[in-house]
Every structure is written in structure tokens, then in C-alpha cells.
């Protein structure tokens with residue numbers, strides 16, 4: 102029998118993370134800096150709110166858009182933190198994580214052959230999701246020399262008459278790059294000039310260490326062409342609850358809702374209850390975790406520096422993305438040897454696109470004792486490489 | 489101002505783990521090792537840091553030990569108010585901590601002894617007989633679940649995948 106698998110899917114490689122995960126899982130005693138999720142458990146008051154809701158029988162479907170109370174809290178949060186107003190009745194959709202929201206947005210916008218510009222190295226899902234929608238994902242490389250910032254010039258070089266969407270993720274997984282106001286304004290001007298829809302994944306916005314996160318949705322003329330995505334996974338250590346949200350003008354929200362309604366029905370009810378509590382009383386949690394991450398970041402970067410591994414100080418998210426190209430090993434071989442010799446797992450930069458060659462991603466969403474041990478093992482590994 | 493904020497983080501780190509080396513503290517706070525050492529010395533000199541102790545789960549040790557909390561009513565003295573009397577009580581080695589409280593009594597005292605008899609003796613012969621102590625109510629503790637922010641029961645390793653995007 103000929104392969105029954107759809108042709109556009111066959112071309113999509115398995116995630117490099119998945120391959121690496123399998124190698125790591127087969128070993129014992131690994132210290133992992135490869136985990137892209139908080140090592141904190143969900144703050145207790147949030148879990149407790151969900152338990153309370155469960156006791157009161159919150160076990161049914163919710164409105165397709167999500168519980169209205171939650172959408173109202175999201176609207177307040179958007180106003181408070183991002184300085185953008187959205188109508189909870191028509192402009193906010195609660196989803197199964199940012200993952201689903203991303204897929205909905207792309208499917209709502211892309212027709213076969215439409216192009217989506219995205220910056221790379223980047224989160225693993227972007228290009229595949231575009232491909233699944235029969236779109237063409239066009240990578241724009243960002244560079245270490247620019248602290249992985251995205252520039253208008255780089256975008257201009259890749260834009261075409263078929264470009265329909267610009268996908269942004271700042272702070273960035275895996276580089277920790279942020280988008281300062283000036284860059285944000287330039288990119289907004291670019292999007293307006295080329296009449297693009299901006300899809301902005303700001304899941305790490307609260308993890309901006311020097312503060313001052315600017316959402317592109319808040320710039321003049323941008324709200325009407327922007328789909329804003331965020332969720333609870335990172336800010337409130339709620340990855341397993343699977344709750345995210347999309348904010349967009351009514352027409353776009355309605356289009357995404359249509360797909361969501363027929364494929365998902367609604368986001369998990371208990372997760373939505375927990376999310377309400379996070380937005381109502383969770384400001385201090387985010388602050389507390391940010392402070393802890395900041396110390397871990399400082400520690401990792403200082404340790405890498407001591408080893409002679411150059412690492413720009415990531416301004417957001419919880420990833421360090423050091424350059425290891427000068428050791429004469431590919432990212433993958435560096436990561437495999439490090440795992441083999443010292444039992445430390447870091448993800449090869451190439452898992453985040455070909456422009457990640459020469460880098461590894463060290464997540465500092467690990468506890469301090471593990472980070473310390475990982476750094477001292479890595480120092481030993483690097484010492485041997487130098488001999 | 490910034491200096492103070494950063495240094496509050498230093499105290500927070502020390503409260504979590506007083507054994508952390510100045511070198512590691514410096515790395516975490518993005519400061520020089522000397523600056524961290526100087527600041528710790530400063531905190532010790534000015535009495536912001538009053539000591540360093542291990543958090544011990546005594547229920548795990550095979551020792552004879554009882555702990556009690558005592559609510560004490562006192563008549564404050566003309567000079568010195570509550571402080572004089574509280575400090576006097578605090579000098580007994582049996583006493584772990586003392587707090588001045590709002591509400592139905594004045595001092596809350598945490599004491600430790602080898603056995604029930606020893607604590608009872610302390611209360612009846614030492615504490616109750618101090619001039620100014622009006623009454624005492626003693627509660628014995630049965631089990632410790634959490635102490636100084638630390639759960640006594642070590643939590644099981646949580647399930648997380650080894651590598652995720």
C-alpha cells in the first residue's frame with residue numbers, strides 16, 4: 102500500500118526535542134537543563150480554587166469562548182499589564198494553551214501558499230503549524246551579534262507579495278531576546294506598510310527581567326491587525342492545566358472561535374476556574390517566580406562566562422542560549438557528548454531551526470542545586486574539550 | 489534604593505540556605521563576592537542577622553523532647569512595660585521564642601523540655617512564680633508538620649518530562 106499519510110505532513114520532520122527526549126529518557130541520573138517549563142508547582146491558592154470548583158461540581162462544558170468571568174479577568178489583565186482594551190464578549194477566546202490558539206490563528210488566516218514570516222531560532226511549533234495549514238513558513242534569522250533582536254532590515258529581505266502574517270515571540274524561546282519599544286515600533290510600521298496580520302506569542306511577557314515589556318498590540322494602529330496570544334503555563338507554572346487565550350478584533354476572534362467550537366468545544370473547565378484565581382490573586386506569584394529565575398539566570402550566565410563560553414544575558418523567558426561553536430562540534434554533538442560524559446541534558450540549538458547551529462539551550466527553570474551541579478559538570482566537560 | 493532591593497534578595501537567599509557560599513551568592517545577585525561579604529558582615533554587625541541555624545525535624549530523632557506553647561497574661565511594669573518581663577522570661581534556656589500578642593493574652597512562649605514533667609516544672613515553679621505573671625495556659629505539641637517554612641515530610645519528586653520544548 103502506498104503511504105496513506107497526507108503529503109504535506111510527510112515533509113515535516115519530527116521535533117528535534119522529541120528525538121533528544123528519547124535519548125535522555127533512556128538514561129538514569131540525568132540533570133536536565135532541557136525542560137521548557139517552570140520547575141515550580143502551580144501556586145497552592147490556584148490549585149485549591151480548582152479543588153473547590155471541583156467539589157462544587159464544575160465538571161460540565163463551558164461557553165465555547167470560555168467562562169465569561171475568566172474572559173472578563175483576561176480583559177482586565179490585558180488592560181493592566183499590556184495597556185490594550187479588549188471586549189470580553191467578542192474579542193477574547195479561551196483556548197487549550199497557546200498551542201491551540203496558535204493553530205487556530207494560523208488556520209483562520211492562511212490559505213494554501215500564503216506566507217508567514219517568523220524569526221528563528223524559535224519555538225518548535227511555528228513552522229509545522231503553518232505547514233499543516235498549507236501555508237509557507239518563511240524564517241528570518243536573528244543573530245547573536247544583535248542579541249537575537251529582530252530588525253526591520255532582516256524582515257524586508259524576506260517579505261513577499263504572498264506574505265500575510267508576521268509571527269512574533271518576544272521574549273523568545275530559546276534565545277531570551279526581547280523587543281524594546283523602538284524595535285517594536287519599527288516592526289509595527291513594517292507590518293502596516295505591508296498590510297500584514299501580526300500574530301504575537303507573548304507567553305513569556307511576565308518574565309522580562311528589567312521590566313518594561315511592550316506589546317506590539319498596544320502600539321497605535323496595531324490592535325486591529327494583531328492577534329495576541331498568551332497563557333497560564335509559564336507565568337503561573339500551569340503547563341499541565343492547558344489554558345491559554347487569544348485576543349483579537351471581533352472578526353478574527355469569531356473566525357478562530359468557529360474552528361475551536363467544532364474541534365475542541367471548550368478549554369478544560371477546571372483549568373479555566375484555576376485561571377480565574379490566577380488572574381485575580383496571582384500577581385505576587387509571578388513576581389516571586391521572576392525573582393527566583395533572575396538569580397538562576399545570573400548564576401548560569403556567570404558560570405558560563407567563567408568557563409569561557411560566551412552567553413549574552415537573556416533579558417526574558419527562562420533560557421540561556423550560549424554559543425558553543427568554537428569547540429569544533431556541532432550543536433547536536435556537543436549536546437550528545439555532554440550528556441554522554443557528564444549526564445547533563447541541554448537541547449541542541451538546531452532543535453529551534455537551522456540558525457540555532459552553534460548554540461545550545463540551557464533552561465534555568467530548574468532548581469538551584471541542579472543548576473549548580475550542571476554547571477560544575479559542564480565546566481569539567483569543557484575543560485576536557487579544550488585539552 | 490536599588491541597593492536595598494538587591495540586598496533584600498540577599499537576605500531571602502540566606503534565609504533559604506544560610507550555608508550558601510558568598511561566591512555563589514555573588515553570582516546569583518550579579519554582584520562582586522567582596523560586596524556580598526561586606527554586606528553580610530554589615531547585617532551581622534547591625535543585628536539584622538541574629539544567627540544561623542539548621543531546621544531540624546526532631547520527630548525523626550530518637551530523643552526525649554517535648555515542646556509546648558504557653559499563653560501568658562502579665563501585668564506590665566511601670567517602667568519597661570512588657571519588654572522587661574519578656575526579656576526576663578526569655579533568659580531561661582527552656583524558652584525558644586517569645587512574642588507579644590494582641591488579644592486575650594499577652595505573651596506567647598514556645599518552650600522545649602526533655603519530658604512533660606520538666607516543662608510542667610518550668611511552668612509551675614519558674615514562670616508562674618515570676619512577679620507580674622498573672623496566669624498561664626499550656627498546650628503541648630503533638631507533631632510538627634511545617635517549621636520555618638519547611639515541610640517536614642520530604643515531598644516526592646514531581647513528574648516532569650526530561651526534555652520539553
Ligand SMILES: Cc1ncc(COP(=O)(O)O)c(C=O)c1O
Pocket residue numbers: 137197198199200201224270273274302304331332333334340343344345653
Ligand atoms: C514560545 C512558546 N509558545 C507557546 C508554548 C506552548 O504553551 P502552552 O502550554 O500555553 O500551549 C511554549 C511552551 O514551551 C512556548 O515556549
